[in-house]
Amino acid sequence: MKGxxxxxxxxxxxxxxxxxxxxxxxxxxxxxxxxxxxLSSEDQFVISPSDITVDASDDPFESMNPKENFEEEYSRPxxxxxxxxxxxxxxxxxxxxxxxxxxxxxxxxxxxxxxYEKKVCNYxxxxxxxxxxxxxxxxxGCKQWLSEMWSCRLTQRQDxxxxxxxxxxxxxxxxxxxxxxxxxxxxxxxxxFIGDSLGRQQFQSLMCMVTGGEENLDVEDVGEEYGLVRTxxxxxxxxxxxxxxxxxxxxxxxxxxxLCDLEPLNVSDANTxxxxxxxxxxxxxxxxxxxxxxVVLNTxxxxxxxxxxxxxxxxxxxxxxxxxxxxxxxxHAKDFAIRSTARWLDSQLxxxxxxxxxxxxxxxxxxxxxxxxxxGSCDSIxxxxxxxEVGEEESxxxxxxxxxxxxxxxxxxxxxxxxxxxxxxxxxxxxKATEGVWDCLHxxxxxxxxxxxxxxxAQI
Numbered sequence: 001m002k003g004x005x006x007x008x009x010x011x012x013x014x015x016x017x018x019x020x021x022x023x024x025x026x027x028x029x030x031x032x033x034x035x036x037x038x039l040s041s042e043d044q045f046v047i048s049p050s051d052i053t054v055d056a057s058d059d060p061f062e063s064m065n066p067k068e069n070f071e072e073e074y075s076r077p078x079x080x081x082x083x084x085x086x087x088x089x090x091x092x093x094x095x096x097x098x099x100x101x102x103x104x105x106x107x108x109x110x111x112x113x114x115x116y117e118k119k120v121c122n123y124x125x126x127x128x129x130x131x132x133x134x135x136x137x138x139x140x141g142c143k144q145w146l147s148e149m150w151s152c153r154l155t156q157r158q159d160x161x162x163x164x165x166x167x168x169x170x171x172x173x174x175x176x177x178x179x180x181x182x183x184x185x186x187x188x189x190x191x192x193f194i195g196d197s198l199g200r201q202q203f204q205s206l207m208c209m210v211t212g213g214e215e216n217l218d219v220e221d222v223g224e225e226y227g228l229v230r231t232x233x234x235x236x237x238x239x240x241x242x243x244x245x246x247x248x249x250x251x252x253x254x255x256x257x258x259l260c261d262l263e264p265l266n267v268s269d270a271n272t273x274x275x276x277x278x279x280x281x282x283x284x285x286x287x288x289x290x291x292x293x294x295v296v297l298n299t300x301x302x303x304x305x306x307x308x309x310x311x312x313x314x315x316x317x318x319x320x321x322x323x324x325x326x327x328x329x330x331x332h333a334k335d336f337a338i339r340s341t342a343r344w345l346d347s348q349l350x351x352x353x354x355x356x357x358x359x360x361x362x363x364x365x366x367x368x369x370x371x372x373x374x375x376g377s378c379d380s381i382x383x384x385x386x387x388x389e390v391g392e393e394e395s396x397x398x399x400x401x402x403x404x405x406x407x408x409x410x411x412x413x414x415x416x417x418x419x420x421x422x423x424x425x426x427x428x429x430x431x432k433a434t435e436g437v438w439d440c441l442h443x444x445x446x447x448x449x450x451x452x453x454x455x456x457x458a459q460i
Contacts, residue, residue: 120171121169121170121171121172122169122170122171122393123169123174123413123455123458123459124169124390124395124413124414124415124416124417125169125170125390125391125392125393126167126168126169126170126389126390126417127167127168127388127389127390128165128166128167128168128383128384128388128389128417128420128421129165129166129167129168129388130164130165131164131165131166132164133166133176134163134164134165134166134446134450135163135164135446135447135450136177136208136209136212136213136446136450137208137209137211137212137213137214137446138153138213138446139151139152139153139154139213139444139445139446140153140154141213141214141215142207142208142211142213142214142445143215144207144211144215144216145204145207145208145211146204146207146208146445147204148431149426149430149431150201150204150426150442150443150444150445151444151445152426152429152444152445152447154431155429155430155431155433156429156433157427157429157444159381161381161382161383161423162381162383162421162423162424162444162447163444163446163447165383165384166451166454167417167451167454167455169455174454174455174458175457175458177209177453177454177457179209179210179211179212182209182210182457183210183244183246183247183249184247185457185460186247186249186293186294187247187248187249188247188248188249189249189250189293189294190249190250190251190252190291190292190293190294191206191249191250191251191252191292191293191294191295191296192252192253192254192288192292192294192295192296193206193252193253193254193296193298194253194254194256194259194282194284194285194295194296194297194298195255195256195257195259195296195297195298195299195360196255196256196257196298196299196300196301196302197255197257197442198298198300198301198363198441198442198449199253199255199296199297199298199360200253200255201442201443201445201449202296202298202360202449202452202453203240203251203252203253204253204445204449205445205446205447205449205450205452205453206251206453207242207251208445208446208450209450209453210244210251216244218244218245218246219242219243219244219245220242220243220244220245221240221241221242222241222242222243222250223237223239223240223241225241226239226241226252226254226284226288227284228240228241228252228254233270238254238255238284239252239253239254239255239284240252240253241253252292254282254284254285256282256284256285256299257299257301257302257307258276258299258302258303258313258334258337259281259282259285259297259299259337259338259341260276260277260278260280260281260282260337260341261276261277261280261281261282261283261286262274262275262276262277262282262313263275263277263316265314271312272312273312273313273314274311274312274313274314275314275316275321276308276313276314276315276316277316277317277319278315278316278317278322278327278333278336278337278340279317279318279336279337279340280340281340281341281344281345289345289348289352289355290352292355293354293355293356294355294356294357294358294460295345295355295356295357295358296358296359296360296412296456297341297345297357297358297359297360298359298360298361298362298363299334299337299338300334300362300363300397301362301363301365301441303330303331303333303334304330305330315327315328315333317336334399335399335403338399338400338403339403341403342359342403342404342407342409343407345357345407345409346407346408346409349407349408349409356410356460357408357409357410358409358410358411358412358456358459359400359403359404359409359410359411359412360400360412360414360452361395361396361397361400361401361411361412361413361414361415362397362399362400362415363414363415363418363441363443363448364396364415364418364419365440365441366378366380366422366425366440367438367440367441368440376438376440377427377428377438377440378422378425378427378438378440379427379428380422380423381423382423383421383423383424384420384421385422385423386419386420386422387420388420390416390417390420392416395411395413395415395416396415396416396419397413397415401413410459412452412455412456412459414451414452414455417451418448418451418452421448422440424443424444424447424448425439425440425441425442425443425444426439426440426442426443426444427439427440
């Protein structure tokens, strides 16, 4: 009886030991198959939920399906600069990427990066590449919208290699511009450019891009709806507005070189001084902003004493002549006005949630050996002699960048990418072929402002 109990006890222990060995074998087999087994012992750790980063998007049109983001992440073609270390096919490649997505903090702790996190496209960081599909229209054909003085095809210039390039941002593909698609996107909407003559160039560029540089008799001149009509004693109106009836889309430009409200001090005197209110946006912008769906602001090149004296503009703050000596400094005045306009516009975005607002950074000049009125020139015709890439993260226009920081206004950063294109200015060429006149500020069209619009449309 006693021996039988011993045998039964031994048999029970043997069964438990065998079961434990089977479980351990299964566990080791499963661990070997797990993607985490490819990590070192130091990399196998428990991830706190508080360390998981989430890329939230405020775009209501962005897909909430993780599968779509996963496929976008892993189905994109490799860029030319990407090096392939080894070929891993199928789902294993995704798993290897999935298990290697860790960021390191300063204290060497690791933070999980979700494989579904959408990469941020920095439109101002990238490179110029040759593209046979450019230009997007003919400078000879877009006579309906393009000023002759900016159509270099009508001048004595013989080299047009500057037309054959496009901007390729890092981390994303720039969508190819299609005029018909843009008009459909802007169905029953209005896009307004408000700024100086460089803003006017961007406006004319977009008109040529949308029409493909072809004459379009169906387009309606609706400038009168916005008070944009030529008045007695003026060479041209303060702006233009055109509507495409097929989609009820309106493209508009208003001239405001400083983005300040200008108020004649004596309306009965044609030579009266003009109050330039540094703390007020242009009256046109205040009045018509509720009718806009996209607004693009720019300023920069009129902030100098010569321009202010020539236009009889006098700085005003709080409705009175400015007495603050610090603000009277031209750099501080510009910064003060830009910040004031940006704060005001940001406050309006809360009231108009459909409105998208952009502040374009300054367009660079390329005068050498002087300024426009002191013998400066720009005679380069060779593209990209200073390089083709922009690698820095920060904008080269800190005034505009700082003004929109913390607001819902988007930065349309074109300064660094345009800086590389000194060969694409009007230069010494003109319709009249006037000797000694150089324009190293404005651009030939087609040209660089077309790229600004491609960047703009990609972000709309």
